[in-house]
Amino acid sequence: MTRINPGGTIGIMGGGQLGRMIALAAARLGYHCHIYCPDENSPAFHVAQYKTVADYTDEKALTAFAEAVDVVTYEFENIPSQAVALVAAIKPLHPSVKALEVSQDRLAEKSFLAASGVTTAPYRAFETRDELGEAFAEIGKPSVAKTRRFGYDGKGQFMVKRKSDLDAVMDVTKGAPAILEGFVSFDREISVIVARSASGDVAAFPVGENVHTNHVLDTTTVPATINDMMEAKAKVMATRVANSLEYVGVMAVEMFVTDASGDIVVNEIAPRVHNSGHWTIEGAATSQFEQHVRAICDLPLGRPDALGKAVMKNLLGQEINDFEQYLSDPTAHYHHYGKSEPRKGRKMGHVTWVKPE
Amino acid sequence: MTRINPGGTIGIMGGGQLGRMIALAAARLGYHCHIYCPDENSPAFHVAQYKTVADYTDEKALTAFAEAVDVVTYEFENIPSQAVALVAAIKPLHPSVKALEVSQDRLAEKSFLAASGVTTAPYRAFETRDELGEAFAEIGKPSVAKTRRFGYDGKGQFMVKRKSDLDAVMDVTKGAPAILEGFVSFDREISVIVARSASGDVAAFPVGENVHTNHVLDTTTVPATINDMMEAKAKVMATRVANSLEYVGVMAVEMFVTDASGDIVVNEIAPRVHNSGHWTIEGAATSQFEQHVRAICDLPLGRPDALGKAVMKNLLGQEINDFEQYLSDPTAHYHHYGKSEPRKGRKMGHVTWVKPE
Numbered sequence: 052m053t054r055i056n057p058g059g060t061i062g063i064m065g066g067g068q069l070g071r072m073i074a075l076a077a078a079r080l081g082y083h084c085h086i087y088c089p090d091e092n093s094p095a096f097h098v099a100q101y102k103t104v105a106d107y108t109d110e111k112a113l114t115a116f117a118e119a120v121d122v123v124t125y126e127f128e129n130i131p132s133q134a135v136a137l138v139a140a141i142k143p144l145h146p147s148v149k150a151l152e153v154s155q156d157r158l159a160e161k162s163f164l165a166a167s168g169v170t171t172a173p174y175r176a177f178e179t180r181d182e183l184g185e186a187f188a189e190i191g192k193p194s195v196a197k198t199r200r201f202g203y204d205g206k207g208q209f210m211v212k213r214k215s216d217l218d219a220v221m222d223v224t225k226g227a228p229a230i231l232e233g234f235v236s237f238d239r240e241i242s243v244i245v246a247r248s249a250s251g252d253v254a255a256f257p258v259g260e261n262v263h264t265n266h267v268l269d270t271t272t273v274p275a276t277i278n279d280m281m282e283a284k285a286k287v288m289a290t291r292v293a294n295s296l297e298y299v300g301v302m303a304v305e306m307f308v309t310d311a312s313g314d315i316v317v318n319e320i321a322p323r324v325h326n327s328g329h330w331t332i333e334g335a336a337t338s339q340f341e342q343h344v345r346a347i348c349d350l351p352l353g354r355p356d357a358l359g360k361a362v363m364k365n366l367l368g369q370e371i372n373d374f375e376q377y378l379s380d381p382t383a384h385y386h387h388y389g390k391s392e393p394r395k396g397r398k399m400g401h402v403t404w405v406k407p408e
Numbered sequence: 409m410t411r412i413n414p415g416g417t418i419g420i421m422g423g424g425q426l427g428r429m430i431a432l433a434a435a436r437l438g439y440h441c442h443i444y445c446p447d448e449n450s451p452a453f454h455v456a457q458y459k460t461v462a463d464y465t466d467e468k469a470l471t472a473f474a475e476a477v478d479v480v481t482y483e484f485e486n487i488p489s490q491a492v493a494l495v496a497a498i499k500p501l502h503p504s505v506k507a508l509e510v511s512q513d514r515l516a517e518k519s520f521l522a523a524s525g526v527t528t529a530p531y532r533a534f535e536t537r538d539e540l541g542e543a544f545a546e547i548g549k550p551s552v553a554k555t556r557r558f559g560y561d562g563k564g565q566f567m568v569k570r571k572s573d574l575d576a577v578m579d580v581t582k583g584a585p586a587i588l589e590g591f592v593s594f595d596r597e598i599s600v601i602v603a604r605s606a607s608g609d610v611a612a613f614p615v616g617e618n619v620h621t622n623h624v625l626d627t628t629t630v631p632a633t634i635n636d637m638m639e640a641k642a643k644v645m646a647t648r649v650a651n652s653l654e655y656v657g658v659m660a661v662e663m664f665v666t667d668a669s670g671d672i673v674v675n676e677i678a679p680r681v682h683n684s685g686h687w688t689i690e691g692a693a694t695s696q697f698e699q700h701v702r703a704i705c706d707l708p709l710g711r712p713d714a715l716g717k718a719v720m721k722n723l724l725g726q727e728i729n730d731f732e733q734y735l736s737d738p739t740a741h742y743h744h745y746g747k748s749e750p751r752k753g754r755k756m757g758h759v760t761w762v763k764p765e
Contacts, residue, residue, distance in 0.1 A: 057731050057744040075432055078455045081728075081744025081757065098435045100454040336738070345735065354738040358715075371438075374414050378702065381693070381711040387414040387438025400438065 053143060055121045055348040057081035060101070062120030062142070064135070066093025068388040068398065069126035069324050072332070074099045076340035082348070087116045094389040095126075107134040117141035124300060124347050128154045128322055145249075145299040145347040150322040153296065157199045157230050160319060167295035169288045169317045173233040180221050186231040187217060193234040196220040198227050210234070235316050237307035241275050243289035244328035246301045246342040249349045253293055254342065255286040256335055256355040259327045259363075261305075267396065271327045271363045273334060277308060285315055292320060301343040303327060326365065326398070333384045334361030334405045359407045371399035382406055410500060412478045412705040414438035417458070419477030419499070421492070423450025425745040425755065426483035426681050429689070431456045433697035439705070444473045451746040452483075464491040474498035481657060481704050485511045485679055502606075502656040502704040507679040510653065514556045514587050517676060524652035526645045526674045530590040537578050543588040544574060550591040553577040555584050565623075567591070592673050594664035598632050600646035601685035603658045603699040606706045610650055611699065612643040613692055613712040616684045616720075618662075624753065628684045628720045630691060634665060642672055649677060658700035660684060683722065683755070690741045691718030691762045716764045728756035739763055 055061070057080050063070045066088030074084040075098055085101035086093065096102045101119065105112035107130055117123060117138040124145055125135065132155065136148050153163045161174045175186035176199075187194065192214075198207035209216070209223045211231070220229075240263065245255040260275035261268055275282070289304040303325030305318045328339035337345075337353025345352055366373070371393050377385040387400040412418070414437050420427045423445030431441040432455055442458035443450065453459045458476065462469030464487055474480060474495040481502055482492065489512065493505050510520045518531045532543040533556075544551065549571075555564035566573070566580045568588070577586075597620065602612040617632035618625055632639070646661040660682030662675045685696035694702075694710025702709055723730070728750050734742040744757040 057728075057742075058746070058748070071435075075435060075455075078428075078432060078746065079743055080731075081746045083454060083746065097440060097457040098432075098455050351732070351736045353735070371414075374437075375708070378710070379708045385414075386436055389415070389435065389438045389440065391415070 053122075053349070055082075055143075059083070059121040059348070060085055060119065061344065061347070062087060062116055062123040062138075063095065063099070063126060064088075064107075064123065064130055064138070065126035066090060066095040066102075067126060068094055068390075070095035071098055071388060072329075072340045073124070073126060073324060073343060076338055077344045080341065080344060082344065085116065085120050087113070092391070097389050107131050110137060113137050114141065122347055124343070125151070126323055143347075146302065146322040147297070147299065150296050150298055150302070154320055154322045155200055157197050157319075158228070161230065161232075163295070164292065164317050164320070167291050169291055170314065171317050172235050174230050176228065176230050178224075178226055178228055180217070183217055183220060183229075183231065187211065187214065190231050190233050195232045195234050196224060196229055197232060198224055198229050200228070235307045235318070236310055237316075238310040238313075239276065239308045240305065240318075241277065241285060241308060241315075242271070242303050242305045242325065242327040243285050244301060244303050244325060244331065244339050245286070245289040245293050246339075246346045246352055246355070247293040247298045248346045248352055249299050251294075252352050253290050254352045254355045255289050256328065256331055256339065257357045258282050258285045259330065261327050265396075267367070267398075268326045268365055270365075271330055271361075273330055273357055273361045281308065281313070281315065288315060288317060292317070298322070300346045301325075301328070301339050326401075327363075329386070329401050330361040330363040330403050330405075331355075332386070333403050334358055334363075357408075359405045361403060361405045363401055363403045365398055366400040366402060368393050368395045368397055368399065377402045380404075410479075411707070412439075412500075416440070416478040416705070417442055417476065418701065418704070419444060419473055419480040419495075420452065420456070420483060421445075421464075421480065421487055421495070422483035423447060423452040423459075424483060425451055425747075427452035428455055428745060429686075429697045430481070430483060430681060430700060433695055434701045437698065437701060439701065442473065442477050444470070449748070454746050464488050467494060470494050471498065479704055481700070482508070483680055500704075503659065503679040504654070504656065507653050507655055507659070511677055511679045512557055514554050514676075515585070518587065518589075520652070521649065521674050521677070524648050526648055527671065528674050529592050531587045533585065533587050535581075535583055535585055537574070540574055540577060540586075540588065544568065544571065547588050547590050552589045552591050553581060553586055554589060555581055555586050557585070592664045592675070593667055594673075595667040595670075596633065596665045597662065597675075598634065598642060598665060598672075599628070599660050599662045599682065599684040600642050601658060601660050601682060601688065601696050602643070602646040602650050603696075603703045603709055603712070604650040604655045605703045605709055606656050608651075609709050610647050611709045611712045612646050613685065613688055613696065614714045615639050615642045616687065618684050622753075624724070624755075625683045625722055627722075628687055628718075630687055630714055630718045638665065638670070638672065645672060645674060649674070655679070657703045658682075658685070658696050683758075684720075686743070686758050687718040687720040687760050687762075688712075689743075690760050691715055691720075714765075716762045718760060718762045720758055720760045722755055723757040723759060725750050725752045725754055725756065734759045737761075
């Protein structure tokens with residue numbers, strides 16, 4: 052592992068708000084940033100020194116990008132793994148290609164999680180209608196069918212409540228590789244943002260409690276309404292996952308707290324900074340974005356302690372224009388991602404309230 | 409006064425670390441930034457969407473810059489006032505040309521401060537050796553001769569301890585307009601960072617206590633070691649100055665606490681964000697940079713309260729390379745301005761420690 056000192060250049064694949072906030076944190080530490088993104092209107096371009104506007108299949112552009120930087124990271128997991136592998140052959144890439152591949156395939160993800168020693172929902176792979184029937188017989192109802200690849204924010208998912216739903220599932224998956232998961236009846240959703248550096252240091256932020264609306268994160272609240280034991284257990288699970296992947300960078304581990312037993316079931320992982328960690332910008336001693344930069348550059352990790360009670364709320368679409376109320380609120384911190392079109396449901400910004408405990 | 413909503417474009421004249429930190433704060437609120445600076449290696453360019461590399465005398469470039477933005481500000485006071493006046497004729501400019509002009513001329517500054525109802529050191533203008541002799545007879549020793557224009561960090565200043573120093577003063581001022589000031593014997597130097605919005609709202613940050621080494625700021629500590637009454641008095645003085653100028657933006661008012669009486673004497677003003685306000689980034693509810701953006705865009709001002717005890721230390725020259733110790737320190741926040749050459753004495757970054765009170 053090579054340390055990348057302040058003054059070095061960080062390449063970031065993906066130009067959305069996550070890349071933008073990584074670039075802002077990197078700038079404070081004196082790093083230069085180079086954003087790679089196919090969309091020339093990407094908000095991360097606005098705050099970075101260098102940019103490449105090119106497709107993820109453009110090998111020439113990917114090569115030039117990798118050669119121009121000292122270390123590469125990415126801000127979303129749906130980048131073609133070939134693009135990432137090409138870059139990784141030239142410069143250090145964190146998180147690894149393996150971390151990306153695991154997160155891109157729900158079957159690989161479940162198998163990996165189970166092998167890491169954390170609890171997941173029961174699952175079974177299927178492609179054909181016959182295989183789905185067998186999976187349903189085994190998993191039972193209710194269950195959830197999910198395509199293995201490129202699902203996000205509830206897309207590519209289908210709830211199975213009775214046997215007669217199975218045909219409709221096939222209309223969604225259309226024979227693509229998929230899994231059927233046991234539905235977890237849960238009290239609350241939580242997530243752990245955990246950082247692991249190349250030296251193997253691990254730091255988990257306090258657990259956040261997430262509320263989703265229409266499959267999109269609405270709020271994250273810290274501390275979560277779980278007891279100390281559950282808080283510790285959630286952090287141990289996230290740490291196991293990070294160590295097991297030999298992960299480098301910040302990752303999010305999403306979990307359900309089940310209503311049956313109060314147990315914790317790991318739902319999925321995101322090999323990147325995460326929306327449920329935005330509260331750390333003002334609410335923690337170190338933000339998830341700075342922590343990610345520290346981890347991938349092999350600097351000492353920062354202190355993850357919360358500075359108070361924090362609530363983060365996403366601002367979707369036109370909600371971004373309610374800035375007057377947030378800027379007038381003495382405990383609120385308003386964030387606007389610099390996107391020009393406030394389309395319905397689009398993540399345009401967020402607001403974080405921090406109150407001393 | 410026009411409000412400039414988030415999503416608008418802020419023009420910043422000057423591309424140093426102050427412009428850079430304004431741009432970083434503006435980005436969080438969704439503003440696009442356009443930096444104007446003659447030096448193409450300016451660190452503010454690294455984090456801004458638009459840049460103009462041109463001299464401050466280039467009227468065509470200044471005009472195009474002003475036309476491309478919604479509001480203009482500046483990060484240092486030695487910009488030619490003609491350049492600023494040209495821009496101000498096209499777009500709203502904050503702080504005003506008047507604020508800039510007052511701060512550029514030590515005689516105008518002293519006259520203005522006296523008229524604002526704050527205490528300053530006694531002073532008298534001179535150009536010739538004869539006038540200097542008369543000034544010295546009036547002000548007495550010790551006193552300090554200062555050129556009226558373009559002095560900073562102790563440059564263009566000369567201490568007068570005896571009559572025989574007067575000839576040496578003329579070697580420094582060379583007949584340029586200058587002032588002779590009574591030397592203030594002081595216990596401590598303090599500064600108030602104060603924001604005033606176009607609507608006339610004023611918010612003063614807690615008073616900082618400054619230690620200079622070789623005429624360059626070394627540390628700022630908050631709270632200053634002064635009592636509540638002095639703290640209040642210092643803030644009132646800064647508020648008077650801001651109101652008297654009908655100032656819009658963040659300004660710094662530097663003061664001496666005299667050892668004779670514990671009185672406060674205003675030394676000088678800086679019509680911009682200020683090195684002695686860097687502690688606010690992590691140490692206050694709102695940073696001076698965000699506050700400046702709020703003020704010039706006519707948004708509500710943020711809360712200026714300190715979040716704990718803060719110490720800010722400048723990192724000069726090679727000190728920037730001591731990042732390991734700062735990044736390993738759980739209460740330290742390390743800032744690197746992205747400058748490539750750590751020349752001796754150059755402000756390369758700073759570190760801020762914040763400890764809960």
